[in-house]
Amino acid sequence: MIIKMSKVSVIGPHSLLPEIMAYIYEAGVLHIETPPEYVKDTPYIRKLTLSLEQKNEMAELERVLALARRTLNTIKPLYIRIHSGDIPGGLQQDSFKRPSITNKHEEIGTTEAKTSIEGISMSVDNLNQEIKEIEQQLSLYTRYEKILNSLSPLMELVPESPFRDYTGITLYKRESPLPLLEEAIQRITNGRYEIFKKDVDEELMACVVVYPKEFAPEIKGLFHMENISELRMPADLADMPLMEALRTIMQKKDELPLDMKGLENTLKQLAFEKYDEFIRCFNIIEERLRQMEVFSGLYGTKDTFYLCGWMPEKSTHTFIDNIRKRFNDMVIIRTLTPVRTETEITPVLLSNPGVIRPFEVLTRFLALPKYGTFDPTPLLAMFFPVFFGLILGDMGYGMILFLVSFFVMWRWRGNETIRDMSSVLMLSSLFTIFFGVIFGELFGDLGRYIGLHHYIDRSVALIPFLIFSIIIGGFHISLGLLIGVVISFKRREAKEAIVRILKMFFVFSIFGAAAAASGLLPGGLLRIMVMIAIGLIAALFFLEKWIAPFDAIKLIVNILSYARIMGFGAASIFLASIANRLTLMPRSIVLGIIIGIFFHIINLAVGVYAPAIQTLRLHYVEFFDKFFYPGGVEYKPFGRGRKVVT
Amino acid sequence: MMELGLMAIGAGLAIGLAAIATAIAQAKIGAAGIGALIEKPELIGRILILLVIPETLVILGFVTAVIILSTPR
Structure with missing residues (x-):
């Protein structure tokens, strides 16, 4: 879900600005708006300029940051390589124990951070220079x-x-x-x-x-x-x-070559030993620069400053109370009522409970939703693993996937994105096992050879599975349209809401016609359903003009697109069966098993990639299209503890 | 027998031609997408969507092929 935001403005004398900014920085909840929406066109309020000393400091910080980025380009790959087991010759794994990098360490100032960055950069540059000279020689x-x-x-x-x-x-x-x-x-x-x-x-x-x-x-x-x-x-x-x-x-x-190897090892050792310190200093410099940038983007009059920003509604009360307590009447702080058009610039903070939260990475992969619309993450968490499981649907592959994702999650537990992706994959693998049990599939048709029971044989029941996939599509698309209707009403877009309602009924009428044609509903309903569908297209034409017929066709294609659940599912089982048949072909049992394992690995790789991409596509293209408003501004509070680089 | 052969050819054409069309579309989108990705790596999500859009063609071709082959003779 999208966290509700409040807009806050702060007005005070210039003399209090550094102190106020320091407090805001400590609190770390205010996303500062630059330039403030309300005052950017007001003639008596102008942009505050930095003093010469501040400008010099900013230039110096930019220089150090550029130097640090250059050094980071050298030491980061080395650090990652050593982390993945590439230990320089003659050095023990124990000597590469990584110190903790949490921000709980004693804080150091920008001067010390700058000195440290320059020192490490100089050592790295010297070593690089020596290596380069040897290479030239x-x-x-x-x-x-x-x-x-x-x-x-x-x-x-x-x-x-x-x-x-x-x-x-x-x-x-x-x-x-x-x-x-x-x-x-x-x-x-x-x-x-x-x-x-x-x-x-x-x-x-x-x-x-x-x-x-x-x-x-x-x-x-x-x-x-x-x-x-x-x-x-x-x-x-x-x-x-x-x-x-x-x-x-x-x-x-x-x-x-020996000298060069020695220098490379020294560089690796330096990278590993100093990386954490370097990153901490890098973050300190970058945060300081960010402070300066915020300073340079502030507005005010000759004697006062004016800043406004956004924060989660639940933090507003404490934030305002603390400012009032600390600065008494010297500062005016109040919450503003955002105008409707401001939803376009309101920052977005997603917050979802435990199991759903990892799926935020898939939402972000596309774009953040706009404020005041709908966060599709819970729906992704609900449907992604199910569709994935329906396509792959194999106990053996599911178990392997579960173990692999568990290992990846444990191995790279420090990396948030990898951890989230692994969680998504792990949950999807559970559904793969579940549907594997229903389809009676264990490494394709291998389960059948060992007498595994199946409730549905999807290698035979292609047409029923196709119909099932299309019904899922109809349901999914209708749900998307329903959410779209609610959001449209919320955003007071009446015409859009009516269009979506008509489209929803169009989907129902198409399914009704199909049911009547196949005998599930009385045959007489077929003509009525077709008439309703034509009537709905006519109504849509009234609202959307010439786009209406194309939209109707697009809806049908969107629903048919869910046939890929059957298509890729069938491909998965046929490929696995071919791998099993190839196992039996050679006369040597060992060779047969090797061939079988090889083809199953290939099938598993394809089997993970294809369902993931196809399921994502069904969500992004077919489903989100009905209600998703991309282009939300990311909530970036001004404050300490924001991890800039790791 | 003749009928079965024609059905098989029809199914093959349905999926084969759809696959060729998908390949042509994906080649063009992929090439443009890579160019865009170099400029703006954050666009990967949207480019991926554009890239997989033509796959609907081959899926529909596959469905047609399955329906042709499942038609009772």
Whole structure:
């Protein structure tokens, strides 16, 4: 259900604004309206501006938050990975005990939070930078790898001597420059040289030219003039002799991956140890920024501020009393009577009891209902598991689904959305088991082989099951229209209410005609029912003009759409039966069982996805369409304890 | 025998053509939906609805096929 809201306005002097805001923040129930609906067009009330100091603080908070978001992008995936068992080598699971992250911890100020975020971000940035540098070095050295592999054996042949110099060069074989080069080197050195050569690949040849040191300038000049590519070492090794540089590269290529692994482990450890602290600081900064944003959105006159907002009606009395007690006559606080058009901007807070509450996630998945309309969550809780169970309807699959959803709920109990989805699935699995008993299905027709009794065999009774599905559709759609009628009257939309009543009777007349045609009602009623249906379309035409006939067809299609309960149900049992038949096909029993399990897993995956999506679709498209007003504003109270990021 | 064969072909056409139509519609909606999702991930609920709307076609095709095959000969 949608919680009833009250509108509250607060007027007071500027001097009390920080204190009032601090109280509102502590109370955490007021959803502040910015700009206030009543005053935004009033000439003598203007938007209050922030002081220079406040503006600077806001800019600084935004900077820190941007930095924190960047760091979070790095540490959050690492934290999740470690949480799911990816422990860095050499570290024990026990060393990754996660400290509690509740807000009950001692509070820290924004300055400390900022310092902490900057410190952690700097460490993460440094580690990331080091990892990046190693990656770059590795990538650079990898480029040399091919040539080095060719040159290394040659370097072993080069005699070490302080009077000799050597240069590594690469030559394209197709140009065959080596004889000419040798001739030129011989001329320069008077034959005191040696060339060691080796093929790198089909195109390239690596050579080491050894010559007396005194000829180094002429030799290098020759290479330069002839455009021969000399083997250039990376910048950090450029000053080293070639031989030493090559040895260093080979050594580093072995060492760097280990260094990188070490840095990655340090980063993982940092992410895990500091994640909770980081999130707490992040939330503190974000909440402070939100306070500042609210401050910057306030309105008032030269000497007073004016703010108004929404809160659950049950909290209003206490809130007003406390403000009055604390600020006496210095502040005027009162409840306002919202005008009818304000239902569009009134924030929506859903509140449903235990079993129904998890289904709110499915409602939110589509949109929040507008204030003053109807929260469909209780109806979703009533029909979703039933439709799901009707489609899947298998004891074996139901039991597996129950266990899986129970495990998921336990494993990710900290995640509210996953917990709610698991609850929905768990309840749906109970209905799957229930309908499995009625249909006598255990992993498809396997139950029949072991003598399981069935009350309805839906693999045979396709037509009766189809009719049953369509009757469910008629009932569901009529219920939706009935709720729509009530809401329309509540919203004083008389024309809409009458249209919905006519549509409801149209559905009844169609079903009446079908019953008369099939002999369930006297045959004479058929003509009357058809006449009534035509009359209703005519009446609808009077109200809706040319949309009426299309709306009538849409209603029929909506009802026929419930045939998917039969369609997907039949597909589910046929696929399961095929899996069982495949089990019997191979001569080896073990192979047969493996094949059977494999196909049953596939069928279960399809069997969970399809009923969930189809049931949701029946609700969202066919059912909600009759009464649901999407586009409600989410209730976001200004206050402490709102979990911003986890 | 001839009659049974024609019924089977009719049932196959009913579901096959409906499936092709659904596939064409879903391909277009899916491609547009992915584009919208990248811009606004919060639209996933509505896009999912749009994506599964054409499935009614194949369901109606399936129902037609079942009715054809269940018709007493």
